[in-house]
Amino acid sequence: MIDKTQIILKPLWHNKIMYIAIEFDYDCDTLKNFTSDLPHVKWSKTYNIFCTHHNKSRINELFQCFRNQGWYVNYEAFRVLKKTKHLPEVKQTSIINKLPILSDDQRVSISHFKKWLEQKRFSHNTVNTYVDVTSSFLRYLNYQNLNLISARSIEQFNYDFIFNAKKSISYQNQCISGIKHYIDFKNIEVDSFDIKRPSKDRKLPNVLSKSDVKNLFDATKNLKHKTLLILVYSSGLRIGEALKLRIKDIDFERGLIHIKSAKGKKDRYTLLSKALIPILKSYINHYTPNSYLFEGRFGDPYTQVSARQVFKKSLLNAGIKKYSTLHTLRHSFATHLLEAGTDIRYIQELLGHNSPKTTMIYTHVSTTKLIDIKNPFDSL
Structure with missing residues (x-):
């Protein structure tokens, strides 16, 4: 039927x-x-x-x-x-619209490549990205009537498919990584394969003010949606980390959340807000999740697509026009901690950053020291 x-x-x-x-x-x-x-x-x-x-x-x-x-x-x-x-x-x-489909052998190879990546415990998004860009590369080889992978074909693909198409630097690096992993998977030797990775733009993160964050939560009426957004902000979580949380990862007595196998396959502890605990317990009692803290209709983890939809609706209801994503809540958490005088080394631990250099970017968006600077115009 x-x-x-x-x-x-x-x-x-x-x-x-x-x-x-x-x-x-x-x-x-x-x-x-x-x-x-x-x-x-x-x-x-x-x-x-x-x-x-x-x-x-x-x-x-x-x-x-x-x-x-x-x-x-x-x-x-x-x-x-x-x-x-x-x-x-x-x-x-883009040239992608001109590319022929994969051959049967290539489809089988890509399927095995995907399983190979999964066995290496890459994240779901990384696996899909590498499979996607490698499929495009193989289709490009078909388009150029090339049977073998060579340094020249990779460089030409990089120029035609990425540079000419004005893809982002981040996407270019993903393409290079995906193809390199495919070469390792197929055990192919490519002479002089040395495509330089472009440096990423150093952009400052968008941050919401405390009043905007409060308005966002107040405008979110659904208990499940409110709990999710507050948890992401109050614990500085990546959305993927929040959606993978299980009930047993919440330590109500110690006021901590155990984040397992996060980015870089690292575990860490982060804060559980005291003010969130009654909201979180009310949510659990009302929705009775079985395993994951936030579950979809069939018991699977709540999807990122749904979470983004929730966030966008809350932004609209709160009247916040500043460009923001779910990750903005994580940036806001770190910035507000820094402005409250929290040592940046502790913020690094809470966020799960490998290097303090990554965390230092929040010093550029924090207003704590900026407002103490006397503007020279004021003394004219």
């Missing part, structure tokens, strides 16, 4: 480039997880929707992927688009 779940594929215009937007009921965790794992499908923070580059074959690929799961797919918007005479001027999209 065909599932009544409906997926809508529709055009999405961004900077005069057409993408395929994938719309469905975002309360369905199964569908969200399935879509996020699809190759070349990304979550757009700007439009709050899954999307991918547009081409005719891509629509067919998505249609088959979803239909194979028994879901109904509606792509009527693209049929209507063909009949429309006045279309926006379209820029040439």
Whole structure:
């Protein structure tokens, strides 16, 4: 019997480039997880929707992927688009839209590569990223009619697919890492493979004021959503860490939270706010989670997509227009601790940073010392 779940594929215009937007009921965790794992499908923070580059074959690929799961797919918007005479001027999209699909052997190899990465205990997001960029590289080889991986082909891919497409420095480094791991996985020897990694831009983190943080929590009425947001802020957690927490990781007596296998596969303890304890206990009594502290509909960990949706809705309800993400709460936690006089070495431990240099960035956004500086204009 065909599932009544409906997926809508529709055009999405961004900077005069057409993408395929994938719309469905975002309360369905199964569908969200399935879509996020699809190759070349990304979550757009700007439009709050899954999307991918547009081409005719891509629509067919998505249609088959979803239909194979028994879901109904509606792509009527693209049929209507063909009949429309006045279309926006379209820029040439990335070279990725011109790449042929993977061969059967390449699909098998990528599948084994994914398992190999998982066995090395890379995070779910890192595995998907490395698989995604390596698949693009192999498709690029097909496009260039190349049978062997060479330093030259990697350098050319880096130029055509990343530099010319104006991808971010972070994405470029991910591509290089993904391909290097694939070379190790296949035990391929590549002569003179030495693509220099570009230095990342040193950007200061966005931080919310204490009053903004309070307004954010006050505007969040749902108990589960409020508990999640307060926990992320009051403990300085990465969202992935918060969603992996189990009830047994909360030490109510000592006022600590045990973070296990965090970034860099490290364990650490962080703070459990005294003011959060009654809220947290009320949440647990009301929702009765079985294993994970924050669970989805079927007992799996609450998804990051759902958490981002919660955060965005709370920002809107609180009237906060400053650009913020869930990670902004972690930045705000660290900055507010520093402004309260907490030693930066303790902040480093609470955040789980390897180097104090990483934590020192918060000294650049803290206002504690800045407000003590006398402006020379005031003495004119």
